[in-house]
Amino acid sequence: MPTELKQAAQQAIQLPTARIESLDHEGRGIAHVEGKAIFIEGALPREQVTYQASRKKKNFETAHLISIQKPAPERVLAKCVHYEICGGCLLQHADYALQVAAKQRVLEDNLARIGRVECERILPPIYAAQWQYRHRARLSVNYVAKKGGVLVGFRERKSSYVADMKSCEVLAGGIGQMIAPLRDLMTSLSIRDRMPQIEVAVGERTTALVLRLLAPPSADDEIKLKAFADKHRIQWWVQEKGPETAAPFYPLDAPDLTYTLPEYDLELLFRPTEFTQVNHAVNRLMVARAMRMLDPQPGEKIADLFCGLGNFSLPIARLGAHVIGVEGSAALTDRATENAKRNSHNGNSLRGSSLKGHSLAERSTFFPADLYTDQVAAMQRIPAVSKMLIDPPRDGALEVCKLLGRDIRPELKRIVYVSCSPSTLARDAGELVHNQGFKLKAAGIVNMFPHTAHVESIALFERD
Numbered sequence: 001m002p003t004e005l006k007q008a009a010q011q012a013i014q015l016p017t018a019r020i021e022s023l024d025h026e027g028r029g030i031a032h033v034e035g036k037a038i039f040i041e042g043a044l045p046r047e048q049v050t051y052q053a054s055r056k057k058k059n060f061e062t063a064h065l066i067s068i069q070k071p072a073p074e075r076v077l078a079k080c081v082h083y084e085i086c087g088g089c090l091l092q093h094a095d096y097a098l099q100v101a102a103k104q105r106v107l108e109d110n111l112a113r114i115g116r117v118e119c120e121r122i123l124p125p126i127y128a129a130q131w132q133y134r135h136r137a138r139l140s141v142n143y144v145a146k147k148g149g150v151l152v153g154f155r156e157r158k159s160s161y162v163a164d165m166k167s168c169e170v171l172a173g174g175i176g177q178m179i180a181p182l183r184d185l186m187t188s189l190s191i192r193d194r195m196p197q198i199e200v201a202v203g204e205r206t207t208a209l210v211l212r213l214l215a216p217p218s219a220d221d222e223i224k225l226k227a228f229a230d231k232h233r234i235q236w237w238v239q240e241k242g243p244e245t246a247a248p249f250y251p252l253d254a255p256d257l258t259y260t261l262p263e264y265d266l267e268l269l270f271r272p273t274e275f276t277q278v279n280h281a282v283n284r285l286m287v288a289r290a291m292r293m294l295d296p297q298p299g300e301k302i303a304d305l306f307c308g309l310g311n312f313s314l315p316i317a318r319l320g321a322h323v324i325g326v327e328g329s330a331a332l333t334d335r336a337t338e339n340a341k342r343n344s345h346n347g348n349s350l351r352g353s354s355l356k357g358h359s360l361a362e363r364s365t366f367f368p369a370d371l372y373t374d375q376v377a378a379m380q381r382i383p384a385v386s387k388m389l390i391d392p393p394r395d396g397a398l399e400v401c402k403l404l405g406r407d408i409r410p411e412l413k414r415i416v417y418v419s420c421s422p423s424t425l426a427r428d429a430g431e432l433v434h435n436q437g438f439k440l441k442a443a444g445i446v447n448m449f450p451h452t453a454h455v456e457s458i459a460l461f462e463r464d
Contacts, residue, residue, distance in 0.1 A: 015050040015066055023102040025110075025422070027090045027453035028062075040065050044072040044094055045102075074098040079131070082165040088154035089170065089451035096450065100125045103445045103455045110422040111443065115430035123444025123458070126289060128281035130450040132172045135202040135259070136278040139179075141186055141195045141212075149187030152179055152198065170451065172280075173202035178232060185228050189221045199239070199246075201272035205255040208272040210237040210246050226250045243273035244331070263288055264315040268339045274332065275308055279448045286418070286446050286458060287315055293416045293442075293460045294387050296321035303388045305371060305400060310336035310364070312389050312418075314343060317363040324382055330368040340364040371400055379403050387414045396424025401431045404438075406463075415461040418446075422455045429459065438463045 018031035020043045029043025037060040040051045048070035051063040068075075078084075078092035091099050104125055111117050142162040143150050153165040166183065168176035186192055191213070199210035217225065229236050235254035239246040248254070259280050260267045264287075270276050277283040290312055296302055298320030304313040307325030309332050316323040317340065327333050344359035369378035372395070379400070388404075390397050396419070404412055415438065419425035432438040443459040 015052060017048060017050050017069065020045050020047045020049060020072075022105065023094075023453075025106045025453060025455065027094075027102075029065075036060060038063055042093065043068075044075055044098070046070075046072045047075070072098075080169045081167070082153075082163060085156050086154050086163040086165055086168075087157040087159070088163075088168065090157075090453055092451045096127075096130050099450065100127055100445070100447050103447060103453075106455050107422045107425075107443065107445050107457050110426040111429060111440070113426070114423055115426035115428075115433070117426070117429045117433045117440050119440045119443045119459075121442040123289075123442050125445045125447060126282060126285045126458075127447040127450070128279070128285065131169050132176065133279045133281065133450060134170045134200075135172045135280050136276060137171055137175070137200040139182075139198045139200060141197055143187075143193040150183055150192050152182045152186060171200065173200075173207045174232075175200055175202065175207065178234075181228070181232065185224060188224060190218045191215045191221060199237075199272055201257055201270075201276075203255075203257040203270075204260055204267070206257055207234045208237055208254075208257050209234050210239050210272050211249075212239050222250075237272055239273070246271065246273045259283075261287055261311075261315060264291075264318045266314050266318065266339075266343050268309060268311070268314070269342060270309055270335065274335065277311065277448065282446060282448050283311070286448075286456075287312060289458060290389060290416050290418065291315050291319060293458075294389060294414065296387070300387070301383055301385045303382050303385045305388065305390045305397065306392045307336060307366065308332050308391070310339045310366075312391060313364060313366070314340060314360065316389070317360050318343075320363070322363045323365070324385070325364065325366040326369050326371060326378055326382065327366070328368065328370045328372070333366040333368045336366045337361070337364070340366075371397065375399050375403065384409075384411045386411050387416075388412060389416045389418070391418040392424075394421040394424065396421060396428050398424075398428055398431060401428045401436065404432065405436045413463060417459045417461065419457045419459070420448075420454075422457055425457055425459060429461070432461050436463075 018033050020029035020031050022030050022045050024030050028039040028041050031038045040063045042065040043049050049068050050066045052066050053061045053063045055062040074095035076095050083092045140162045141152050151162040153163045156163045166180040194215035197212045201208045229250050236249040237246050238249045256269055258267050258269050296316045296319040300321045302316050302321045302323050304325045307313045307327045313323045313325040340361040344361045438461040441460045441462050446456040448456045
């Protein structure tokens with residue numbers, strides 16, 4: 001046996017082994033060896049694996065997967081050819097059902113461990129198609145002479161380098177198959193080293209690509225960009241500084257960028273740099289569940305905090321209630337107001353004709369306010385409401401939750417909380433349950449990002 005093989009065999013024999021128990025919030029396999037928690041990238045529950053430690057601490061280790069002695073039945077072959085290097089997905093090696101179940105466990109563990117709350121009912125998970133689901137993405141662009149030109153794609157795993165990829169299985173609107181042509185186009189431009197990123201936004205009737213520019217394109221560059229747009233049926237936007245500077249470049253007569261909520265007869269306009277949910281199919285299911293939880297009734301007032309451009313607000317108004325939307329960005333509250341006006345002609349209420357003469361716009365009020373730094377003043381502008389929807393960023397809404405006690409808002413009986421971070425949801429749930437008199441009636445995950453460890457969720461709180 002050659003010396004190299006002997007050394008490899010000896011090393012393999014000396015490597016520790018472990019049986020994987022579950023997945024953590026980053027999608028790593030969890031094992032316990034001699035009382036210490038081991039977090040092993042790429043390992044799945046019920047697998048027997050060998051591993052090599054990458055970081056050792058007193059109570060835990062992180063490790064690399066070396067070999068799988070006994071694979072889990074849920075282990076599958078990754079669909080994407082770039083999966084091993086690209087950081088866009090972390091769980092393509094796991095069956096989709098396992099991914100969903102693991103995220104549900106992460107939510108339950110966070111509620112119990114961080115919030116110290118017990119959920120009365122675990123909701124069925126919300127999920128949809130697992131491929132070509134991303135309608136929003138930010139692709140990095142980097143000119144690398146050694147690679148033969150420009151790289152376009154997501155970052156490598158745990159690296160600042162752009163992955164060398166030519167396709168993507170999760171991007172919607174044909175963008176996944178457009179990576180290689182984009183690389184060729186970017187390489188051919190005179191400003192190939194002055195374009196750090198491309199923002200992708202796929203709408204109902206058009207796809208916008210926002211090109212971040214650190215230098216103006218030449219006349220020849222503009223010709224190439226326009227030819228690419230014509231061939232691939234996309235619209236170029238250019239952004240010279242912050243997101244607010246993004247503007248259409250070509251073609252100027254492209255359809256508006258929109259997404260739809262068909263169950264509520266709504267079509268919402270957005271700019272490609274404005275926040276919208278990345279997964280349109282899952283968003284529709286999530287909105288529908290939120291509406292069933294809230295159960296808006298004609299004439300009642302409902303508050304929508306962190307309302308964005310009206311994703312939940314307008315369905316609430318469509319069902320007959322008057323919605324008061326609050327959002328930190330004035331641009332987004334303006335967009336929400338515009339969307340209410342644009343959709344007012346689609347009918348009065350899905351509940352019937354009892355609201356004749358009251359358009360969607362008349363049942364929608366939006367105002368900008370920072371719910372992190374000026375939450376007291378913002379909440380004072382919201383009238384008495386018996387129901388509230390909260391959809392905060394990852395930081396959660398702890399200070400807002402502290403203002404929802406019986407002494408301040410005795411009329412508030414129901415809260416639907418939509419979260420993109422199970423840890424901050426759990427923290428806020430603890431505040432609502434232990435200090436503000438609510439009960440956690442139901443909670444479940446929303447698999448907005450298949451093949452990633454990202455967990456979104458929705459919860460229902462009620463009090464007598």
